[in-house]
Amino acid sequence: MDDEQGPTVGLGPVAAAALVFGSSAAVLVVELVALRLLAPHFGLTLETSTLVIGLALAAIAAGTWAGGWVADRVAPRPLLGPLLGVSGAAVAVTPVVVRGAAAAGPDLLTLAAALTILVPGALLSAVSPVVVKLRLTSLHETGAVVGRLSGIGTVGAIAGTVLTGFVLISRVPVSGILVGLGVLLLAASVAVQATGRRGRGDAVLGAVVAMGALAATATPSGCDTETTYHCLAVAADADRATGRTLVLDGLRHSYVDLEDPTHLEFAYVRAMAAAVEVGLPGDDPLDAYFLGAGGLTLPRWLDATRPGSDALVSEIDGGVVAADVDLLGDSFPAGTEVRVEDGRQGIERLGSDGRDLVVGDAFGGVSVPWHLATVEALEGIDAALRDDGLYVANLIDHGPLDFARAYVRTTAEVFDHVTLLAPPAVLDGDDGGNLVLVASDAPLDADAVVEQMAARDLGWRSLAGDDLAGWTQSAPVLTDDFAPVDQLLTPY
Structure with missing residues (x-):
């Protein structure tokens, strides 16, 4: 039993580390930028911050759980591309979805705000358990693989937090951060796609990201400028x-x-x-x-x-x-x-x-x-x-x-x-x-x-x-x- 073999490795150690690091960082970027995107509509209060953090943690819990469950039941390698690509599309359209919902009314805005955190957060959080599944080759190394990738994910989350809080928000408009992240996630999706599926799905997701970028540019944000705080x-x-x-x-x-x-x-x-x-x-x-x-x-x-x-x-x-x-x-x-x-x-x-x-x-x-x-x-x-x-x-x-x-x-x-x-x-x-x-x-x-x-x-x-x-x-x-x-x- 100790020599039982896991699934065939479909991902090298460097690629696995990069995916876990990047997806974890992206979740924190989305969380912090969501606070800035929602502040003009909900205010920047302790309750707002608590709600956004709570939604992000719920997304992480749901995504991690669901990602592990699915990876045990289907071939995990083909899951990575769609998880990254769809999350990229969701992130890229976030500015226009939130601002459009704000114009429609408070009830729709609340729903849109929740979904723009939950959907990409859950999809990105599902990446880690899928990668863990791909890297497990023997029960003898389960602890080492899970511990190593969990640590890498935590470092990625720290990097995403520091990069967003100290660099991005003070230099890049909120729309630019989200659209840029969407483009990066789509590029990562293309890079990991398995042969036989490359092309059509990525083209569709790429069109969604492009439309999100155009819509974010065309939709007024109500700001002359986005400062560090306002x-x-x-x-x-x-x-x-x-x-x-x-x-x-x-x-x-x-x-x-x-x-x-x-x-x-x-x-x-x-x-x-x-x-x-x-x-x-x-x-x-x-x-x-x-x-x-x-x-x-x-x-x-x-x-x-x-x-x-x-x-x-x-x-x-x-x-x-x-x-x-x-x-x-x-x-x-x-x-x-x-x-x-x-x-x-x-x-x-x-x-x-x-x-x-x-x-x-x-x-x-x-x-x-x-x-x-x-x-x-x-x-x-x-x-x-x-x-x-x-x-x-x-x-x-x-x-x-x-x-x-x-x-x-x-x-x-x-x-x-x-x-x-x-x-x-x-x-x-x-x-x-x-x-x-x-x-x-x-x-x-x-x-x-x-x-x-x-x-x-x-x-x-x-x-x-x-x-x-x-x-x-x-x-x-x-x-x-x-x-x-x-x-x-x-x-x-």
């Missing part, structure tokens, strides 16, 4: 010739007037400006720090209203900064420095007691990044402010406002005085949207802020003192050890 577009304002809106993943993030930096279009930005005017009165220059660049709306406003101000900006996405350079050109404020860095790292570099103003307006989708919402992050902001300095932050929440309550309560753990500004319907729980938090170790005249907002055509209310403490009393305090930001948020 699908970015700049939209002109039909009602204001000099107005431009920065759109990230389908969401309006910033509005700038190219000729008038004092024009503040978005209501929450006007509320922030009102808080700054009351909390830091006068026209003296300010030393300010901004978490998130957006369209540099408030740095430009600050430069125009308080000439000589210095503004340091931390923006994690270099593509956003490049878009600002293209959009604003020479109108960049002279005192503004933009660093491409994570905001938490930027906070840690600020030092102590040097800033008059810190503005928080950093978002991943509609969520404040969790590591910028914790006690530890806020302590860094407080340390960077002068004794009478001001922290102003933009929040977005809906429904019971669980995240907003938690963030306000967390801020109150650090700062002596906290005020919340929002439309009445939001504070009453009838609506959702933007809220503006204002915090300082010096008292703030909340009534004066309301008056200043009214002067800017904002009918917003304020909550402060005992009223605000009662509003947040049941909310959790967010820490680096416990910050379930995505779970607290209510989608709209």
Whole structure:
């Protein structure tokens, strides 16, 4: 029994390793790129990432199981070509399928999104057990063959992850990555096809890949550019010739007037400006720090209203900064420095007691990044402010406002005085949207802020003192050890 022979070897060791390595890498490329492709439609949240990872793992499990089952029942060698070719075709048509489904409606989009991960993931994952079957010649070497090829597959998955995350997404559009991968898989299919089947099937699959490439090129992605983190577009304002809106993943993030930096279009930005005017009165220059660049709306406003101000900006996405350079050109404020860095790292570099103003307006989708919402992050902001300095932050929440309550309560753990500004319907729980938090170790005249907002055509209310403490009393305090930001948020 120990000398029982397996199937005749139909694949050399180098080819076997290459197929396992490449197919495993391709699965991870599809998974990571799917996150970018779906972000404009589903947002880039913890739930979205969890769902995509879960679907990819389900595809790997199903493909590995099914591939091994089939390889035990039919000749395994002829399976490799179709597995690679069909998966290549499926990958290549993914961009047009997802974007077409998005135009048709949310139900179809959800189905299309799931299938574009499950189908190629399962087909590619079936390659490894088929290759293992081809390489097993004796029961004496079962452990060595399976262990060696499993290790190679894991290394391939690591390579696919690193290549996609550090190289491809920052340099190649999402459509280009998927179509290019589809072409590579089809080429691999042709290379391993058995004699007698070469030609017709590959021609059909090649036509599918070509059509997928053409359709991906012709189908608008909604992006002017795909940055490392976002699908970015700049939209002109039909009602204001000099107005431009920065759109990230389908969401309006910033509005700038190219000729008038004092024009503040978005209501929450006007509320922030009102808080700054009351909390830091006068026209003296300010030393300010901004978490998130957006369209540099408030740095430009600050430069125009308080000439000589210095503004340091931390923006994690270099593509956003490049878009600002293209959009604003020479109108960049002279005192503004933009660093491409994570905001938490930027906070840690600020030092102590040097800033008059810190503005928080950093978002991943509609969520404040969790590591910028914790006690530890806020302590860094407080340390960077002068004794009478001001922290102003933009929040977005809906429904019971669980995240907003938690963030306000967390801020109150650090700062002596906290005020919340929002439309009445939001504070009453009838609506959702933007809220503006204002915090300082010096008292703030909340009534004066309301008056200043009214002067800017904002009918917003304020909550402060005992009223605000009662509003947040049941909310959790967010820490680096416990910050379930995505779970607290209510989608709209």
